[in-house]
Amino acid sequence: MSLPTLSVLDLVPVRSDQCSADAVAATLALARVADELGFHRYWLAEHHNMPAVAATSPPVLIGLVAGATQRMRVGSGGVMLPNHAPLVVAEQFALLEAAFPGRIDLGLGRAPGTDQVTAFALRHGGPAEEAAEAVTRFPEYVDNVVAMMNPAGVGLSVGGRSHAVRATPVATSTPDVWLLGSSDYSARLAAQQGLPYVFAHHFAGRGTAEALEIYRSSFQPSATLAEPRTFLTVNAVVAPTAEQAQQLALPNLLMMLALRTGQPLAAQLLVEEAEGVDLPPAHRDLLAAMQRHWVIGTPEQAKARLVELAERFEVDEIMVHPVAGAHLGAQADRSPGREATLRLLI
Template sequence: MTPALSVLDLVPVRTDQSTGDALAASRRLAQVADGLGLTRYWVAEHHNMPGVAATNPPVLIAMLAAATSRIRVGSGGVMLPNHAPFVVAEQFALLEAAYPGRIDLGIGRAPGTDPLTRYVLRGGAGSTEEDPVARFAEYVDEVRLLLEPDGVEAQLGSRRHALRATPAARSVPTTWLLGSSDYSARLAADRGLPYVFAHHFAGKGTAEALELYRTTYRPSAEHPEPRTFLTVNAVVAPTYAEAERLALPNQQAMLALMHGADLFPQRLLEDAELIGIPEEQRSLAAAMLRRWVVGDPSAAAAQVRELAAMYGVDEVMVHPVGGATEGTPRDASPVREETLRLLASALAN
């Protein structure tokens, strides 16, 4: 079986790039994915990180959908506790109206940032009574209801008022729940929603989460069957040695994140090689690489097919993480583009 191929993008910022450069590189990457006939292109939500420009999924989706013609564009995901449900519904109702049939609303429960930024994002909310995470299921239901063309009615004082995310919706975006634990798997199954486990960074628990989701799934009118796909980090190059080399800058960034070290923009490959990986972290770095799709086109395509069969999915979303070398145009990420081209070609053969 050849699974459909999709893309996850965190809009990485390299040491030689401005935010504008990183956005331009992601726009080009989305256009490559669109031209290759890939299924969807999702952007993440992370805040206050020196190496990640994906801070606002709706703004990014509008930019990427405008720059492409057919690929579905969505959030992977909107971290719903950071936002008022009505605002999220308004944003995605407008996106769906502008690009009907092309918008995915992926919703997550994690903060996607550090405690201070989370506090600021939530306007100081954080007590047990106010904590938006505790109301996540309620917020998911609110967003879905508000996205319906007829909206909802709300009581304010003695009067009832109509509340719509947009005046004259003709369609709604597809809502997905995202997670790295069994919480979202249970909630998605209960609500009859598509679900994605964050395999690309969790690395374990994927099979258990998907089994829980599938076995407890309650069919909905929109989704009579459970629906899911797999996410995985990927670097594809003409040889394994080159792919492994190109993975180094992202390995270093992930190791820093895992060890609570200071975060930094993504290093150029030559700078990353000068620093290397400390001896005490090499076994962890090697284990990390084994969970990624890294290799030449034929081997990478075989890995993708194997992963799809292992987890029973018909779509794999790759997060292209290859680094850049000195002299790379600042508004491009050729290694990430080449990962998509090589992998798509190998899967087609």
């Protein structure tokens, strides 16, 4: 059984026994494990004002992870572009690429990655129309980010004069730019612009095959990419036994259940806390439906599932989102279940 190339997605989860500093320390430990094991890339998400997620600033986390590792590509999965000025994103990632040449990925998404109140705060209290306009202008913003990171920069017309704008003074390389999405919108845009594309299978679960078909069938070659390039993302929990894997998956499943059903969000429960939660029958059914899209089991079961997914969706790389919880008494600045998931897949 030949496994696809494996990569890692990290949301920097915060457990009920952790503070933010612990969560970041655990992520750095997990990244070192991934680097030592030979995982190909390590991406960090952007989410705001969520009690169980500390991944609020991908560029900061990318700098920390890239500095703590030696060989992996490190990137964003992704930067939510409507939240930011394109030049700021271009400057951040051009600088990261200068510091870690050949190792930086810039994944761009169109969603806000947060609730409406926090989105309001992210745009300095500006009107809702500004946020809507940023989403509408997403294709233009993507073009601007790519152009500004180019060593030649772009010409910006102001007051009837053209001014050169570069993300960094003398670039010798540029990050790889990816488009991310959980609908077919980004699939169509990535195909149109000749960019690599990733569908959020770990979050959506459905629509993956349709989005990839749209991307592949309508792809237009570009100066940077001759053929469609994509991979799959999947939530994973791997343990020595299937029963242990199910136990470790429960805290994250409950967090996703709360998100899907509009319940108040809190820090991720420990396994023992999660086992004490009493769910109504309808929620148990939803929980069962969600985990059918996850990889949960023994090393042999998980590897077979990854191979099956790679074949079904015709990809040669899978980005694993290790979502194993922790038991009471676990070291606060480590995530033993998540580290074990990576170790048991190699």
